[in-house]
Amino acid sequence: MAITRETFPLPDVSNPFLAPFFDGAAKGELLITRCRLCDVLVWYPEESCPTCSNDLEWVQVSGRATLFSWAVVRRPFLPAFEDMVPFVTALVALDEDPHVRLCSFIVDVDPEPLSIDSPVEVVFRPLQFATVPGQFVIVPMFKPAEM
Amino acid sequence: MTRSAWGHAVSLDDINGKVAIVGIGETEYTKVSGRSVTEIGAKAAERAIEDAGLQPTDIDGLAYSGAFPGFGVPEFHDHFGTSHDMWTTPWGGGMAWAGTVPYVAARAIANREASYILNVFGVAWASERAQMTGGPGEVHATQTAKQNLEVPFGWFPQPVYFATIMRRYMHEHSTSREEFGALAVTLREHANLTPGSVFHAKSLTMQQYLDAPMLADPLCLYDSCPISDGGGAFIVTSAERARDLKQAPVIVLGVGEGYSATGTNWSQQREFTKTPQIFSSPGAFAMAGLGPSDVDVLCCYDPFTVVSLMQIEDMRFCEPGEAGQLALQGHLRFDSGRLPYNTHGGLLSHAYVLGIAHCIELVKQLRGSASAQVEDCRVGVYGGYTGHMASTLVLGTDR
């Protein structure tokens, strides 16, 4: 049951199921899966649409979202987070469909002035951990939207 | 089956009055103990069989946790030196399944597959975590979506999920930290009254709660349950046979089972500050022919303070957002006469043995032998909740 992948907790960009998400991020695009038939976003990615069983496709979304909720993590629950605490990890609700919530870091801001449902926007940054030296993955993170 | 956007209830046959709990056994509840799950299960089984006044050879059914196995039929025979045929099911143990296993047992008993079914659950996460394996987080980190779309972003493990749920809950209901604190303090007081609880000798004040370090703001140390070692067991048989046994039978009046459509992907659960107890509890109360106002004692699976508040609301003991006020006004205390709640101290202050001790506490309350005994206690309810699944078990004295 233990995770033996050496790059953990970096995401596994070679996982074919999720690779388009990370390939998109590397190009500065936020990609989410959508049902070809229902035309609704489906998140997390699944083998097929949970409503109609048709294929899903990856589509680009705007990267605009609202801050659904967040936690300020103060205790490092994994060794990789030890030199990162405190950090803000959040769920952001996409403007295209607020039922889709992305998990990510909120960056470029102190936690104090954050407020629930406030607008945020995507930025693409390298994610790296001291426990996985020399490696990084470009991922979507979010910052308060400029008014 | 009723479906809604974010979850559903399972429709169950009426088993009201058909089976009873006739024996209970508990191990010592500790922090790191070096005990294995198998040793814990064996000790709990031994004590439950003794409590019921039965012999190991009377036990012809064994329910265990398929998710966290460790004490099954081979281990049973190994421990007791027996070799008889036993019916067995992995749909037992603790967590939400502690609430549904009496239903599974009732079906097996009705089908004459078994007569006396022992449900066993043990956990040794304190000892396993000291060796850097096991623990509640590891199970989640192995799931593809979580491992790649949540963990790398620091949204891991459970204290972080529930800190995020807690913040949204506080926003929706204007809940104060004191409301969560009142719940934590009440459960600690119950544990202080209950010998054998891990925190029996350790008091907790509101000031200590408010001053405690944050694990993941807004969730502090005392919002989160500790990891422990320990376990328990109970024996289910037909109500008729129960009446000939040593202990006053505790009758199973109702069982409910509900699921969240998004499973343990809390991040995507449409109703973020609710639990599938919404789907589970109505069926259990309907089967029992009772409602929340008939309940004398309630025990819910409470890994975090907010999980208690949400379940109390989802079971309709109060309106959404009002459970914190129940705690603050003292209505959850064992002697309140209102809604005595987790009278042994719960996962938060008794022991993190994943719900099995909650069910055992209810049996004690209904026998009149609990430490923090509720007066004239006739109906007790267990709310099980493991993220993807909730269960509701309504128990009563023999009328």
Ligand SMILES: [Zn+2]
């Ligand atoms: Zn579809």
